[in-house]
Protein backbone atom coordinates (compact mmCIF):
# COMPACT_ATOMS: atom_id res chain seq x y z
CA UNK A 1 0.00 0.00 0.00
CA UNK A 2 1.25 3.55 -0.71
CA UNK A 3 2.51 5.38 2.36
CA UNK A 4 -0.24 7.94 3.00
CA UNK A 5 2.13 9.75 5.31
CA UNK A 6 4.84 10.26 2.72
CA UNK A 7 5.04 14.03 2.59
CA UNK A 8 5.24 15.36 -0.96
CA UNK A 9 5.79 18.79 -2.41
CA UNK A 10 4.17 20.81 -5.16
CA UNK A 11 7.51 20.54 -6.95
CA UNK A 12 7.22 16.72 -6.82
CA UNK A 13 3.88 17.02 -8.62
CA UNK A 14 5.19 19.38 -11.25
CA UNK A 15 8.19 17.15 -11.86
CA UNK A 16 5.98 14.05 -12.03
CA UNK A 17 4.01 15.68 -14.84
CA UNK A 18 7.32 16.43 -16.58
CA UNK A 19 8.80 12.95 -16.09
CA UNK A 20 7.50 10.35 -13.62
CA UNK A 21 11.03 9.19 -12.84
CA UNK A 22 12.13 12.44 -11.21
CA UNK A 23 10.12 12.17 -7.94
CA UNK A 24 11.15 8.50 -7.85
CA UNK A 25 14.80 9.52 -7.86
CA UNK A 26 14.12 12.17 -5.24
CA UNK A 27 12.38 9.85 -2.78
CA UNK A 28 13.81 6.38 -3.45
CA UNK A 29 17.42 6.92 -4.41
CA UNK A 30 19.88 9.05 -2.49
CA UNK A 31 20.51 11.26 -5.52
CA UNK A 32 22.21 14.48 -4.59
CA UNK A 33 20.52 17.50 -6.17
CA UNK A 34 22.27 20.77 -6.87
CA UNK A 35 20.51 24.08 -7.33
CA UNK A 36 20.39 24.79 -11.05
CA UNK A 37 21.09 28.17 -12.64
CA UNK A 38 17.34 28.80 -13.23
CA UNK A 39 16.68 28.03 -9.53
CA UNK A 40 19.33 30.53 -8.43
CA UNK A 41 18.09 33.13 -10.86
CA UNK A 42 14.51 32.51 -9.69
CA UNK A 43 15.45 33.58 -6.15
CA UNK A 44 17.01 36.79 -7.40
CA UNK A 45 14.07 37.72 -9.64
CA UNK A 46 11.61 36.92 -6.85
CA UNK A 47 13.00 39.77 -4.76
CA UNK A 48 12.81 42.22 -7.68
CA UNK A 49 9.24 41.23 -8.57
CA UNK A 50 8.09 41.50 -4.96
CA UNK A 51 9.41 45.06 -4.79
CA UNK A 52 7.60 46.01 -8.02
CA UNK A 53 4.43 44.19 -7.07
CA UNK A 54 4.10 46.09 -3.79
CA UNK A 55 3.77 49.33 -5.76
CA UNK A 56 1.11 48.04 -8.14
CA UNK A 57 -2.62 48.24 -7.68
CA UNK A 58 -4.96 45.28 -8.03
CA UNK A 59 -6.37 46.16 -11.46
CA UNK A 60 -4.04 43.67 -13.15
CA UNK A 61 -5.90 40.97 -11.26
CA UNK A 62 -9.34 42.40 -12.06
CA UNK A 63 -9.83 43.18 -8.36
CA UNK A 64 -10.80 46.35 -6.53
CA UNK A 65 -8.51 45.57 -3.62
CA UNK A 66 -7.08 42.88 -1.42
CA UNK A 67 -4.17 41.88 0.73
CA UNK A 68 -0.92 40.49 -0.67
CA UNK A 69 1.00 37.75 1.10
CA UNK A 70 4.37 36.89 -0.40
CA UNK A 71 6.42 33.71 -0.16
CA UNK A 72 3.77 31.77 1.66
CA UNK A 73 4.57 28.29 3.03
CA UNK A 74 1.48 26.14 2.72
CA UNK A 75 0.88 22.68 4.12
CA UNK A 76 -2.02 20.24 4.11
CA UNK A 77 -1.92 17.35 6.54
CA UNK A 78 -4.98 15.92 4.78
CA UNK A 79 -3.19 15.77 1.42
CA UNK A 80 0.32 15.16 2.78
CA UNK A 81 1.43 18.03 0.59
CA UNK A 82 3.32 21.26 1.08
CA UNK A 83 4.73 24.02 -1.07
CA UNK A 84 5.86 27.61 -1.18
CA UNK A 85 3.73 30.01 -3.17
CA UNK A 86 5.16 33.25 -4.60
CA UNK A 87 2.09 35.35 -3.79
CA UNK A 88 -1.53 35.04 -2.75
CA UNK A 89 -4.02 37.89 -3.06
CA UNK A 90 -6.66 37.59 -0.36
CA UNK A 91 -10.06 39.33 -0.43
CA UNK A 92 -13.01 38.97 1.94
CA UNK A 93 -14.65 36.48 -0.41
CA UNK A 94 -11.86 34.60 -2.17
CA UNK A 95 -8.15 33.92 -2.66
CA UNK A 96 -6.02 34.17 -5.82
CA UNK A 97 -2.69 32.30 -5.96
CA UNK A 98 0.00 33.89 -8.13
CA UNK A 99 3.12 32.22 -9.49
CA UNK A 100 5.95 34.37 -10.89
CA UNK A 101 7.21 33.03 -14.22
CA UNK A 102 10.59 34.06 -15.55
CA UNK A 103 10.14 32.83 -19.13
CA UNK A 104 8.05 33.92 -22.10
CA UNK A 105 6.97 30.42 -23.08
CA UNK A 106 3.33 29.36 -22.92
CA UNK A 107 1.78 28.03 -19.72
CA UNK A 108 2.12 24.25 -19.98
CA UNK A 109 0.07 21.47 -18.46
CA UNK A 110 2.65 20.76 -15.72
CA UNK A 111 2.37 24.43 -14.74
CA UNK A 112 -1.43 24.19 -14.57
CA UNK A 113 -1.05 21.11 -12.39
CA UNK A 114 1.26 23.06 -10.09
CA UNK A 115 -1.30 25.85 -9.83
CA UNK A 116 -4.09 23.32 -9.17
CA UNK A 117 -2.05 22.04 -6.22
CA UNK A 118 -1.65 25.60 -4.90
CA UNK A 119 -5.41 26.15 -5.33
CA UNK A 120 -6.13 23.13 -3.11
CA UNK A 121 -3.59 24.25 -0.50
CA UNK A 122 -4.87 27.84 -0.46
CA UNK A 123 -8.53 26.82 -0.28
CA UNK A 124 -7.78 24.68 2.75
CA UNK A 125 -5.50 27.19 4.49
CA UNK A 126 -7.81 30.20 4.07
CA UNK A 127 -11.19 28.40 3.99
CA UNK A 128 -12.09 30.53 0.97
CA UNK A 129 -12.78 29.57 -2.65
CA UNK A 130 -10.14 30.04 -5.35
CA UNK A 131 -12.00 31.06 -8.51
CA UNK A 132 -8.83 31.95 -10.46
CA UNK A 133 -5.09 31.56 -10.28
CA UNK A 134 -2.58 33.82 -12.03
CA UNK A 135 0.76 33.35 -13.70
CA UNK A 136 2.70 36.60 -13.47
CA UNK A 137 4.91 36.92 -16.55
CA UNK A 138 7.88 38.87 -15.25
CA UNK A 139 9.22 40.12 -18.59
CA UNK A 140 5.80 41.49 -19.60
CA UNK A 141 4.76 42.55 -16.10
CA UNK A 142 1.44 40.94 -16.82
CA UNK A 143 -0.77 38.67 -14.71
CA UNK A 144 -2.35 35.98 -16.90
CA UNK A 145 -5.52 34.47 -15.40
CA UNK A 146 -5.84 30.69 -15.29
CA UNK A 147 -9.12 28.95 -14.58
CA UNK A 148 -8.09 25.67 -12.98
CA UNK A 149 -10.61 23.01 -13.91
CA UNK A 150 -11.79 20.18 -11.69
CA UNK A 151 -9.87 17.78 -13.95
CA UNK A 152 -6.57 19.38 -12.88
CA UNK A 153 -7.56 19.22 -9.21
CA UNK A 154 -8.41 15.51 -9.68
CA UNK A 155 -5.08 15.02 -11.41
CA UNK A 156 -3.30 16.38 -8.31
CA UNK A 157 -4.87 13.68 -6.15
CA UNK A 158 -4.18 10.94 -8.71
CA UNK A 159 -0.55 11.94 -9.07
CA UNK A 160 -0.01 12.09 -5.31
CA UNK A 161 -1.26 8.49 -5.17
CA UNK A 162 0.86 7.48 -8.16
CA UNK A 163 4.06 8.90 -6.61
CA UNK A 164 3.36 7.20 -3.27
CA UNK A 165 2.67 3.86 -5.00
CA UNK A 166 5.87 4.11 -7.01
CA UNK A 167 7.90 4.93 -3.87
CA UNK A 168 6.22 2.28 -1.69
CA UNK A 169 6.86 -0.48 -4.24
CA UNK A 170 10.16 0.94 -5.48
CA UNK A 171 8.61 0.62 -8.93
CA UNK A 172 10.82 2.36 -11.45
CA UNK A 173 8.51 4.45 -13.66
CA UNK A 174 8.61 4.57 -17.43
CA UNK A 175 10.70 7.41 -18.87
CA UNK A 176 9.06 10.48 -20.32
CA UNK A 177 7.84 10.01 -23.88
CA UNK A 178 9.32 13.42 -24.71
CA UNK A 179 12.96 12.44 -25.10
CA UNK A 180 14.07 16.00 -25.77
CA UNK A 181 13.61 16.54 -22.02
CA UNK A 182 16.33 14.00 -21.26
CA UNK A 183 19.20 15.89 -22.89
CA UNK A 184 19.51 18.54 -20.20
CA UNK A 185 18.11 16.47 -17.33
CA UNK A 186 20.27 16.33 -14.19
CA UNK A 187 19.23 12.65 -13.71
CA UNK A 188 20.24 11.44 -17.18
CA UNK A 189 23.16 9.43 -15.78
CA UNK A 190 20.64 7.28 -13.88
CA UNK A 191 18.58 6.53 -17.00
CA UNK A 192 20.95 4.26 -18.89
CA UNK A 193 18.04 2.43 -20.52
CA UNK A 194 17.01 5.36 -22.68
CA UNK A 195 20.25 6.08 -24.51
Ligand code: SF4
Nearest residue numbers: 019175182185188191
Ligand atom coordinates in the same frame (compact mmCIF):
# COMPACT_ATOMS: atom_id res chain seq x y z
S1 SF4 B 1 16.79 11.53 -18.23
FE1 SF4 B 1 14.75 11.57 -19.21
S2 SF4 B 1 13.71 9.73 -18.45
FE2 SF4 B 1 15.47 10.09 -17.10
S3 SF4 B 1 14.64 11.30 -15.40
FE3 SF4 B 1 15.44 12.75 -16.90
S4 SF4 B 1 13.70 13.31 -18.21
FE4 SF4 B 1 13.16 11.42 -17.09
